[in-house]
Amino acid sequence: MRHSTRDQQMRQRIAQEAARLIATEGVRDYGAAKRKAAERLGAPDTRNMPRNTEIEAELVSYQSLFQRNEQPRHLQSLRRAAVQAMGFFERFRPRLTGSVLSGTADKHSDVNLHLFAATPEEVFIYLMEQQLPFEEGQRRFRFGRDEQHTVPVVRFMAGEVPIEAAIFSEEGIRQPPRSPIDSRPMERAGLARVEALLEEAEPVES
Template identity: 50%
Template sequence: MPRLHGHHAARRAQGNRQQLRRRIALEAARLISEHGLRDYHRAKLRAAERLGIRDDQALPHNDEIESALREHQRLFFGNSQIEALQARRLAAREAMRFLQRFEPRLVGAVLEGTADQHSAVCLHLFSDTPGEVEQFLSEHGIRYELRERRLRMDRERNLTIEVLQFIADDIAFDLSVLPRDGLRQAPLDRVRPRAMQRASLGALEALLRAHPAAPM
């Protein structure tokens, strides 16, 4: 009987932990959706803290948070989230046409379908000439802020890149500038252990024609 009792106790502990993971994922989704928090790791740590949960094994995986985020958006935002997503996809299309010389690729929430009113249009641009994108924006009167970001290209290699950020028509834009050979290899996704999903202008236009504002 002691062995059977131990088995039931383990199953009960596992069930409790799954419930905690679910609670943390839902709270993280709320923080992301309602407060514009975009770092999934930071969101789940803050959610666990707010809920008073100190069990590291109860922290949900990023894909669990993304699933909870989609659920939260459907339940609480409905059409407003769809409208925000559509507006950003249309803005992405115009920006990609404007930046076509840099072979832009759409990435992130706008592509994946989880974008809301807090989301930026995130693009990867490609150039081997330092400052080329900066000069292009300046020539067209676009004022931007310059940042740096580290991308994980694979399990062993990180790449520090230049990021240009600005707001146009009340929509934020986030332009990551990668070397041209970055076209062949997408960085690792921040949510799932795989290459980041990216879309060319043609792919985005096909998405808009076939499934307006629908997730990829």
């Protein structure tokens, strides 16, 4: 029992340190954050790693305790940028995902969008027509327990806010990939919902 309690305490400490790394050092990958946290706590070989959901819960707690004014300001700024980017991509039925939607985004975060087009080239051509500089890339998404697909992405800056837009097929709007946090179908939000989130937010103290 004593050993089990010690393991549980280490698991919580790793989750808390991983959350701090995400909040203060901009480590965006939860897996990398908990591995780095375990190393810093002297337990790099532990098998009792926290789940991503545990880390996210600790992240919310950390932000509410230590970044209660700063983090909401950054979140609101990112959501405003998301609204503008979604308006820009209206023809591709954009959906917001990730930390800007869930509410844990901060100054280290980017805006993650999902776009839907017959071909990725439609998005590339549209960006070139709008004379917006962008970079092409790829990102892997998990769809089933063992099913993964590589999806093209475009990255660009909207003022000082980095935007990453993944381009799915038109049918992909009904088939969200799995969340890296809880493995459930990834939450997506359309423009109306993101605008509502902005309107519902309480004023942030200066």
